[in-house]
Amino acid sequence: MGDRLLSVYEILFDRYGELHWWPARTPYEVMVGAVLTQNTAWSNVEKAMAGFGEKLSPSFVADADLIELTRIIRPAGFFNQKAGYLKAVTAWFGGYGYDVATVQKEPLAKIRSELLATRGVGQETADSILLYAFGFPTFVVDAYTIRLCGRYPIEAGKGYTAVKAYFERNLPQSAEVYNSFHALIVINAKEHCRKKPRCGGCPLGGTCGRCGI
Ligand code: SF4
Structure with a gap:
């Protein structure tokens, strides 16, 4: 199951590259x-x-x-x-x-x-x-993460604590990876996995169980 999560990360990374989230100067x-x-x-x-x-x-x-x-x-x-x-x-x-x-x-x-x-x-x-x-290695779960888990699906469990624990258990314990993965989930949610999904061209389309549904 962890391989599935890593493969989502790799697919998104291949499409969007290295991203860093949080638009702030300090x-x-x-x-x-x-x-x-x-x-x-x-x-x-x-x-x-x-x-x-x-x-x-x-x-x-x-x-x-x-x-x-x-x-x-x-x-x-x-x-x-x-x-x-x-x-x-x-x-x-x-x-x-x-x-x-x-x-x-x-x-x-x-x-x-x-x-x-x-x-x-x-x-x-x-x-x-x-x-x-502060750069602590802790995974941030947001509405985009929950949406992706529900649709793909990634069986991360229900609720903030379970989903966070699942991601942390199945990814390298690294602030860099958590930061980058969250940014990738956000950008894909804005480009494709919107409230009403736009599956055409979504990099996860080949492996997502909800593609086009
Ligand atoms: S294929 Fe569709 S439902 Fe699946 S992640 Fe992409 S946009 Fe979302």
Whole structure:
């Protein structure tokens, strides 16, 4: 079964090549984006991020009053909640002096559990921050991953924890691979495996059980 997963990775890699996901200039921007993208399209996150201008930094968010923060992130929706979440994640990061290397010295399980205990941080947000901001080897499961598993199918089980464990069990334990595979799943979902699939030209068409159905 692991071979099947690896072959999906290889097929996608052959088509799209080496990709790296998370459009951000700094690890802190990844953290902010991971919170803002909850329940909204990435285009709205981009608008909210642009509202920070050059001011986006942990100290700015920590010091900003909630009204100002809410005004800036309004385009991302759920702005009252998300302003509180951003404050909470930033306060957590502040416990490490806003220093990426200090976080990276800690065990993955400890940091993951701290993030999950932070207001507004669920599993996908925690894993996105761990993988993309700090380079920890943890697989991010998102709606695109679940969709691909359901259609192909990849029998990864049900629910976030099971799917994450399946991918981690069947792939090399590598942040690079997890990052690249997730990016490949995302691009193929946007190009082909959309809500209404466009199977023509999909690189997985030759092996996917749902091709053309
Ligand atoms: S062949 Fe169709 S259903 Fe299968 S992964 Fe590609 S787009 Fe999705």
